[in-house]
Amino acid sequence: MPRSVQPPCVVNIEDLRRVAKRRLPRVVFDYIDGGAEDELTLRANCRAYETVTFRPRCAVATPACDLRITVLGTPLSMPLILAPVGSSRLIYPRGEEAAARAAGAAGIAYTLSTLSGCRLEDVAVASKGPVWYQLYLVGGRDCALSAIERARAAGFSALVVTIDTPVAGMRERDIRNGVKELLSRKLGEMLPFVNQLLTKPRWLASFLADGGLMKFPNVIIPGQGPMLYADVTTALEQSMVTWHDLRWIREAWSGPIVIKGVHTGDDARRAVDTGADALVVSNHGGRQLDGVAPTLRMLPEVLASVGDRIEVLLDGGIRRGSDIVKALCLGARAVLAGRAYAYGLGAAGSAGVERAIEILRSDLTRTLKLLGCASIAELDRSYVDVPAELEK
Numbered sequence: 137m138p139r140s141v142q143p144p145c146v147v148n149i150e151d152l153r154r155v156a157k158r159r160l161p162r163v164v165f166d167y168i169d170g171g172a173e174d175e176l177t178l179r180a181n182c183r184a185y186e187t188v189t190f191r192p193r194c195a196v197a198t199p200a201c202d203l204r205i206t207v208l209g210t211p212l213s214m215p216l217i218l219a220p221v222g223s224s225r226l227i228y229p230r231g232e233e234a235a236a237r238a239a240g241a242a243g244i245a246y247t248l249s250t251l252s253g254c255r256l257e258d259v260a261v262a263s264k265g266p267v268w269y270q271l272y273l274v275g276g277r278d279c280a281l282s283a284i285e286r287a288r289a290a291g292f293s294a295l296v297v298t299i300d301t302p303v304a305g306m307r308e309r310d311i312r313n314g315v316k317e318l319l320s321r322k323l324g325e326m327l328p329f330v331n332q333l334l335t336k337p338r339w340l341a342s343f344l345a346d347g348g349l350m351k352f353p354n355v356i357i358p359g360q361g362p363m364l365y366a367d368v369t370t371a372l373e374q375s376m377v378t379w380h381d382l383r384w385i386r387e388a389w390s391g392p393i394v395i396k397g398v399h400t401g402d403d404a405r406r407a408v409d410t411g412a413d414a415l416v417v418s419n420h421g422g423r424q425l426d427g428v429a430p431t432l433r434m435l436p437e438v439l440a441s442v443g444d445r446i447e448v449l450l451d452g453g454i455r456r457g458s459d460i461v462k463a464l465c466l467g468a469r470a471v472l473a474g475r476a477y478a479y480g481l482g483a484a485g486s487a488g489v490e491r492a493i494e495i496l497r498s499d500l501t502r503t504l505k506l507l508g509c510a511s512i513a514e515l516d517r518s519y520v521d522v523p524a525e526l527e528k
């Protein structure tokens with residue numbers, strides 16, 4: 137593992153974010169780091185964890201802490217799943233394979249975004265752990281059906297369907313950084329924005345050596361081949377999934393389905409009614425509708441509605457292992473994290489993702505020991521105090 141992601145340089149996820157910011161062009165860093173509009177929800181996701189406080193049991197010896205859990209029947213070494221992060225191949229050469237490799241080595245699951253730059257078969261081979269495939273309907277139904285079939289054949293064990301993208305959120309940083317112009321492939325339009333690439337020669341050299349601007353090799357347009365790289369606004373506009381689509385998706389995929397982007401108890405019930413096996417309470421990391429409540433705040437409503445019928449996962453704002461512990465104390469079975477590992481990927485590829493997972497794992501163990509709790513399975517509400525807004 138490179139020194140740049142080890143202590144004393146990197147002690148926590150925020151340090152990885154700083155290292156990633158140094159290596160990446162602004163346009164790429166901001167794509168990971170940014171959210172929609174005023175980024176209220178992005179910040180609120182993180183801040184919600186500050187409002188929950190711990191109630192430790194002291195003088196309790198916990199020589200070994202058991203972090204293992206199962207999600208959808210799959211054993212994981214800790215209650216963390218790497219969330220889908222689109223365009224990871226812009227962050228680091230063969231970025232999706234690099235992240236999947238680190239997840240597999242750590243015994244946790246990796247979720248591959250439809251909008252990725254590596255072939256799903258290569259990603260499945262790169263990981264020796266479970267891999268999940270995240271589905272968008274960009275390219276249309278036939279295109280999705282062929283991706284579903286490929287994912288099944290490659291060994292992906294769950295299908296994650298994201299339901300919060302009828303249109304892309306207004307990501308103002310992307311507009312200011314000239315994403316559209318840089319992707320226009322027209323020199324005149326690109327010129328005012330290329331300096332941010334030229335000032336990161338290490339990133340630029342590795343990006344060019346990796347083939348430059350990728351295509352989407354898992355979005356095969358019938359009669360045309362892989363979809364050309366498109367900015368997220370264009371891609372998400374064509375990605376919408378409706379409850380109606382979930383019916384044919386359910387028929388096409390016989391394995392577990394995870395519905396990601398559930399925000400209310402009502403939608404949680406609809407997710408259960410469509411035959412989902414798990415759901416993710418998610419606001420897309422604050423990248424879609426700005427002004428929605430943080431996911432931690434919505435968790436009790438969703439659990440009250442469907443907690444006894446389906447596995448409830450959560451994402452958004454996870455930057456420390458103690459955040460994971462708090463989410464589990466409030467009833468989530470496990471969490472997904474995107475930015476926390478994407479910063480690691482941007483900092484140092486697979487080694488950076490490994491470091492992000494290692495940070496969260498040691499946080500988890502330490503937090504459990506300080507709480508006097510011997511295992512993840514024993515976490516419950518008695519270990520936390522929650523503000524009134526989280527009581528449901």
Ligand code: GLV
Pocket residue numbers: 222251368420423
């Ligand atoms: C893709 O899903 C994104 O949020 O950028």
